[in-house]
Amino acid sequence: MQDTIKGPGLRRSRLGLGIIAAVTLSGLALSACGSGSSEDASKTLVVQVQSAQLPAFQYAASKFEASHEGVKVDLQTITEEQKSSTNAQIMASTNAPDIGLVPTNAQPYLDLLKADALLPLDDVWENADLDTRYEASMATSLKSNDTPYVVLFDTTLYNVVFYNKDAFRKAGITEPADHQIRSNDELYDVIGKLKTAGFDGLAMGGNAGYQWGWLVDGQLQANASDKALNDFKNSWKSGQTQTTPYTSTEFTDSVKQFKGWADKGVFQEGVLGQDGDQAQAAFTSGKSAMFLGGTWIPSVLEKTDLPFDYGWLLLPGKTSGKPTVPIVYAGDTLAVPRTAKSPDLAKDFLELYVSDAVQKYAAENVGSLPSVQTVKAADIPALGEVVQEIVTFSSGNGTTTGWTSILPGSLGQSFIDPEIQKYLGGQVSLDQLGQNQQRQFENFKAKNG
């Protein structure tokens, strides 16, 4: 009965509501469309950067803008985690930057190559003469099927331990000759004295997700045979056959070192629950007398107004008298996605960044080592005495590129780090760790050839 007495006013209001609903729906659909004109996009070069390297990129950006009238360089900072994980999707999207950070030892690099999502950079390499200016083996490793898709913008040496000289003095420890602790017994002696003097031992980010991999790199270099080490570094590649399985003692002996160290209290208390920043804080506050890092650390420590003097040393291998050496990381690279809006400008920027002038500026202001041989670290006093010593030592003692610096993340760094945590936490045995690594390798080969 009530329906029959609805007036025309009520019907009109319902119709009006329906029209409003339809308009709202259309508005929603239209608002989902992209914005911004393509003309604006072509005058802006979007470059990804990590905050630690910002000063160098800002310098390069100012030089680029001066030489390219009307072009603005937009530096977008991304985190360490982002560049090694979610950046693959960003680089392959229609909203990709013009230049992206693509570490060659992280999963995004492999995924982007397989999806053909990166532009070849043969022209950049030719214009910048990178085949000559990069060290030969480094240049080869940066190419995929002889084609370069990335440009290396810096290098670092890692697996170096910085120590508190004041703490060592107070503990009655003689500073290691030639910066090397030559045996496990010597290491345990140092740690014992430090603990007696009230200091924690080696501070490292046990939960950082990559620092156990650093130690593995150093141990493999010191302990594994050349044949086995070469196999570990290359057998993952397409077309290569494995000759030394990860279940062999060539691999597991290196990992076994850490259990012995952990049992003897070498690491700081609670190492498995701490990240890199917490480890660094333990060192700079004087609680831990030693800190695992690399050649970028002195530039960081300079900003913290350290209350003590520090030196550097290298940890022992499993065999007395054969200690580790600093390990090279040559995986910090830049790439141009196929979906970049300004690919030509991007290539020009890459050529600028690997120029001697910018490489020198980066070394002086960011603490990274140059990626090109035409700029020698020894010629950059601003790197500081400690870094110069590490570089000189490495040159004279046969440094090498790390295993986790070369392998894709899913097989190297991202996989081995939690496995070592499980091993040290008692969740898996050494044999199981080796089996797990071997299984991961076999799965990787099955998917990637």
Added chain:
Amino acid sequence: MTITANTSPATSNPPAPLRGAGKTTRRASREIGLMLAPGITVLIIFFGLPVIDLLQTSLSQWSGIGQRRFTGVDNYLQLLTDKSFLNSLLNSILLGIGTAAGIGIIATIMAALISGKIYGGAFYRIVWFLPAIAPPSAVAVFWSLSVQPRSGAVNAFLGAIGLGDTHAWLSDSSTAMYVIIAVAIWQGAGFAFLVILGAMEEVPVSTYEAASLDGASPVRSFFLITLPLVRPVLSMIILLEAIWAFNGFTLVWGMTQGGPGDVTTILPVQVYKEAFRFGDFGMAAAISVIGGVILLAVGFAGQWLGSRKAADD
């Protein structure tokens, strides 16, 4: 002349439908449909399509970019025998149940105290709710620093009362998950407390007065009157807290990233690692689907339990 209204009851001959009533109903239905259309469209676009895409991805091998390769149920079969997945599932269940139970008990006690008019109730209402408004990432960072050996506030307190200051709570595989549960309870109890308090304050005062006249003590009244009457709200909040904890990525990632090893890895953390660290979106999707099905079952079970009649019906 008098006009008499027909007040006789309805006869077996109902009035004939008025002309045009069907057309009016159809028009009304069209208008209702038109008004519901935007909402349903948004639901389809932002929920329905992604779910379908998720299911498709779970049946594929895909790195997140490029082409997908259909692999059928391979990902699911692999998960059935994958120890790390089973470990993550158990961790998720432990986190969900532990957090929900802890929040349920603590929030009920807090609500009972405020409802019982303790001194300073207005102050406690605010203070106890504060953790709920803190950003989860900030909570994770704060507590992960607080439980560090030697430098953390928790260990400093334990050291001050003679219990030692070197406990590596997050480094020890036997304690790491319980620390996370404790932090989740700390953060979640405030919101639950407010909801349960609201339900308690709806209980008629006369009910308590009658019980008091019959000789019931406050504690007996609480267990025999208050709890049964707030049970629907209590069970709803416990269910929600269990679901939120089960999906609690931020807290776990911020405190331990699933470590040490995989001792605190829950399903959302494993999904993240599979997708973005190992480049296996197919496996990540399969884990998401399984997690979603479990939560759906939990939700339906909770719905069924909650729909049972309360004590006062």
